[in-house]
Amino acid sequence: xxxxxxxLAFLLAITVVAGAxxxxxxxxxxxxxxxxxxxEGRHLGRGQGEFGHFDDEAEQxxxxxxxxxxxxxxxxxxxxxxDAFALSSFARILLPMALVITAVVLLSMAGQRxxxxxxxxxxxxxxxxxxx
Amino acid sequence: xxxxxxPAERKRKRLSETVKNYWxxxxxxxxxxxxxxxxxxxISIHEWLGLGFGIALIYHLLLHWNWIAxxxxxxxxxxxxxxxxxxxxxxxxxxxxxxxTMTGIWISEVAMxxxxxxxxxxxxxxxxxxxxxxFAIFLVALHIALDWKWIVSTTKRYLWQPLTKKRSSTxxx
Numbered sequence: 174x175x176x177x178x179x180x181l182a183f184l185l186a187i188t189v190v191a192g193a194x195x196x197x198x199x200x201x202x203x204x205x206x207x208x209x210x211x212x213e214g215r216h217l218g219r220g221q222g223e224f225g226h227f228d229d230e231a232e233q234x235x236x237x238x239x240x241x242x243x244x245x246x247x248x249x250x251x252x253x254x255x256d257a258f259a260l261s262s263f264a265r266i267l268l269p270m271a272l273v274i275t276a277v278v279l280l281s282m283a284g285q286r287x288x289x290x291x292x293x294x295x296x297x298x299x300x301x302x303x304x305x
Numbered sequence: 306x307x308x309x310x311x312p313a314e315r316k317r318k319r320l321s322e323t324v325k326n327y328w329x330x331x332x333x334x335x336x337x338x339x340x341x342x343x344x345x346x347x348i349s350i351h352e353w354l355g356l357g358f359g360i361a362l363i364y365h366l367l368l369h370w371n372w373i374a375x376x377x378x379x380x381x382x383x384x385x386x387x388x389x390x391x392x393x394x395x396x397x398x399x400x401x402x403x404x405x406t407m408t409g410i411w412i413s414e415v416a417m418x419x420x421x422x423x424x425x426x427x428x429x430x431x432x433x434x435x436x437x438x439x440f441a442i443f444l445v446a447l448h449i450a451l452d453w454k455w456i457v458s459t460t461k462r463y464l465w466q467p468l469t470k471k472r473s474s475t476x477x478x
Contacts, residue, residue, distance in 0.1 A: 179370050183363050190403040198429050259344035266341045270446040277450035 326368055327459045333361055337445060341438060352409065352416035359406040366399075391451050398444040401437050408434035 339346060340354045366373065376384070376392050408430045410417060417423060449456065 176367065179367055180363065183366055186399075187403050187407075190400050191407040194404050194407060194433070198427070198433070259342055262342055262344055263338065266338055266442055269442055270449070273443055273446035274450040274453065277447065278453050281450075281453075 322368070323459065324463060327463055329361065329365055329368065330456075333358065333365060334445075334449070336361070337441075341442065349415045352413050355406060355409050356416060359402070362402060362406075387451075394444065394447050394451065398441070398448055401441050401444055405434065405437040405441055408437065 336354060336358045340351055340358055343351045346354065376388060380389070380392060411424045411427065411430045412434055413422075413424070
C-alpha cells in the first residue's frame, strides 16, 4: 500500500511537470515563435510551417540532418539500427560528463582539504583565551 | 538470542538494498549513455530503451523515497548547503527527465505507433527533446559527481574487493 501511494505521488509529480510542459507548448508565445520560424521557412521556400501543421517538406526543412542527401543517409542509418561508426559519438556524451565529474570532485576535495586545514590550524600563542 | 538476530537481519536487508541501488544505478547509467547515442541504437531501440529508462527511473526514485521525503520536510529549515544543492540539482534533473521522456513520447515515430498511438509531428517538442537531452548530460554528470564518494566506496566494497579476493584465493590454490 505504501509503495502504491509512493508511485502515485511520483505519477502526480510527473503529470504536473508534463502538463506544465504541454501548456507551455500550446501557449501563445511558443506558437508565435514557431510561426516566425514558419515565416522564415516560407522565405526559404520551405512551405507553410505553421505550428503543429508542418507539411512533409517543411518538416524536413526544420530538421537539417534529414533534409540533405547525407541527412537521408543518417536517417537510414538510424532506422537500420546498430551502426559501428556511431561508437565514436559516445565521446560526445562521455567527454563532457567526465569533465564535469572531474571538476566537481576536484573542487569538493580541495574544499574538504581547506576545511580540514582551517580546523586543525593551532591558534597563535599571543591571542588571549576567550572568556565566557 | 532475539537481540542478536534482529540487527543481523536488518543489516542484511540494508546491504541488499545498497547492492540493489548500486546495480540499478549502473544499469541506468549505461542505459542513459547508450540511449543518448541515437545513431548507435537506431530510432526503434532509442524509443523503447527511453521508455524503459523512464520506468526504471521511477523505481530508482522509490528506492530513495526516505531521502527525498526527509529532505523535502527539512528544505525550508536548517539544512547543510551541500544537501540543499544536491536536492536542487536532483529536482532539476527530475523535471528535465520528465520533459525529456514526455517529449520523446510525443515525437515518437516507432514505439507509440506500435502501441497504436500517434501524435501530430511538432517542431517545438522535437527541439525541446533535443535541448533537454543535452542538458541531461550535464545534470547526470553533476548527479554522479555529487555522489562520487558513495560510488567509489560501493564499487570498492561490492565489485573490487570480491574480485581481488577471488583472484588471491585462486592464486593461493
